[in-house]
Amino acid sequence: MKYDFLIVGAGLAGATAAHELTKAGRRCLVIDKRAHIGGNIYTEEVDGINVHKYGAHIFHTSDKFIWDYVNSLVEFNRYTNCPVAQAPDGKLYNLPFNMNTFYQMWGVKTPEEAQAKIEEQRKEAVEKMSAEGITEPRNLEEQALSLIGRDIYEKLIKHYTEKQWGRPCSELPAFIIRRLPVRLTFDNNYFNDSYQGIPIGGYTRLIERMLEGVEVRLNVNYFENKAELDSLADKIIYTGEIDRFYDYKFGHLQYRTVSFETETLNDTPNYQGNAVVNYTDSKTPFTRIIEHKHFESFGNDLYVNPKTIISREYSKEWKPGDEPYYPVNDDRNSSLYAKYKALADEETNVIFCGRLAEYRYYDMHQVISATLDKISSLK
Ligand code: UDP
Numbered sequence: 001m002k003y004d005f006l007i008v009g010a011g012l013a014g015a016t017a018a019h020e021l022t023k024a025g026r027r028c029l030v031i032d033k034r035a036h037i038g039g040n041i042y043t044e045e046v047d048g049i050n051v052h053k054y055g056a057h058i059f060h061t062s063d064k065f066i067w068d069y070v071n072s073l074v075e076f077n078r079y080t081n082c083p084v085a086q087a088p089d090g091k092l093y094n095l096p097f098n099m100n101t102f103y104q105m106w107g108v109k110t111p112e113e114a115q116a117k118i119e120e121q122r123k124e125a126v127e128k129m130s131a132e133g134i135t136e137p138r139n140l141e142e143q144a145l146s147l148i149g150r151d152i153y154e155k156l157i158k159h160y161t162e163k164q165w166g167r168p169c170s171e172l173p174a175f176i177i178r179r180l181p182v183r184l185t186f187d188n189n190y191f192n193d194s195y196q197g198i199p200i201g202g203y204t205r206l207i208e209r210m211l212e213g214v215e216v217r218l219n220v221n222y223f224e225n226k227a228e229l230d231s232l233a234d235k236i237i238y239t240g241e242i243d244r245f246y247d248y249k250f251g252h253l254q255y256r257t258v259s260f261e262t263e264t265l266n267d268t269p270n271y272q273g274n275a276v277v278n279y280t281d282s283k284t285p286f287t288r289i290i291e292h293k294h295f296e297s298f299g300n301d302l303y304v305n306p307k308t309i310i311s312r313e314y315s316k317e318w319k320p321g322d323e324p325y326y327p328v329n330d331d332r333n334s335s336l337y338a339k340y341k342a343l344a345d346e347e348t349n350v351i352f353c354g355r356l357a358e359y360r361y362y363d364m365h366q367v368i369s370a371t372l373d374k375i376s377s378l379k
Helices: 012-023 064-071 099-106 111-131 140-148 150-165 203-210 226-230 299-303 331-346 364-378
Strands: 003-008 028-031 043-046 049-052 059-061 084-086 092-094 195-197 215-217 233-238 255-265 276-279 288-291 308-317 350-352
Touching (some): 012 203, 012 233, 043 203, 049 308, 059 064, 059 364, 064 364, 084 150, 092 099, 099 150, 140 150, 226 233
Parallel strands (some): 003 028, 028 215, 084 276
Antiparallel strands (some): 043 049, 059 195, 084 092, 255 308, 288 308
């Protein structure tokens, strides 16, 4: 055999596996059907701005090991995600839900006043649920109402979530919004994690560093030449969609895909004053606008480049031919995934890594961590 490992996919999972296995002296071949490395974290420099071509990625983790790991490869900046929401009432609100949001929503100024208001809002939802014998929120709607109440649910959660997932909140799993914190401080940092930032120069650099010294072949479609490619290596690390690997034999898993309307504004150095503005109403067809330069230029640096680049993000149901972005972890898909996972568990020479192969709504730090775990015994 020419290679110890054939790694299918040059995204974060594939690059992590390739980096570690190569360091351990294993011969790896990485292939990707796209013309570039990086998968969906790929960034491309356009007019001096690193554009997140497949949607905004913000690295955040509380795992010091993972933070040190990525920082040993590239330098990260001090970007802190503080998205703003454009709500159906026409007003702007800070996210995540914190004292600024509560002041904007209800005019409350102290944690005590905010707490009282949230309690009043929650009480209504919790009483209604317990009258129906529901003790634990069964879906995203119940989770949101019992966590924060109707005002915030209707202005900041319901429509955004339904646009994002294309399903009613009552049919979505609660865990999707468990990642959204509720805080009684004036803290607009979207994440609770200890560490956060963006690789200076973009994510493509991180992947380039990981793939240094690794043979990579781009524009190679694994499934068009599977037998031949498989014969090149002892083991395969597969990071694509798990249902595709098994030729959809139990049926298609569902994914959400995203499309972007990207525009360069030549005489606008600062379009929206923030990297991320969410549109939490039902009328605006897109979910958010990303202004890419804010990920890497702060303060007066913003004005050095007279241009800006924005992307309007539209969420859609995936269909064959589209790029998959988000697994839809509802009941139907979770049980279908379990059937594919049972087949994957039987494989002796194939390891499934990453968001698509494990069908999990992983963040980047979780992709790295899970991949390191999976390959640790293969080194
Ligand atoms: N969410 C919401 N309102 C917002 C932002 C997020 O209700 O303004 C909910 C929504 O259900 C979304 C989830 O929180 O799917 C996670 O959002 P986040 O932006 O963290 O996810 P990403 O798309 O960046 O992975």
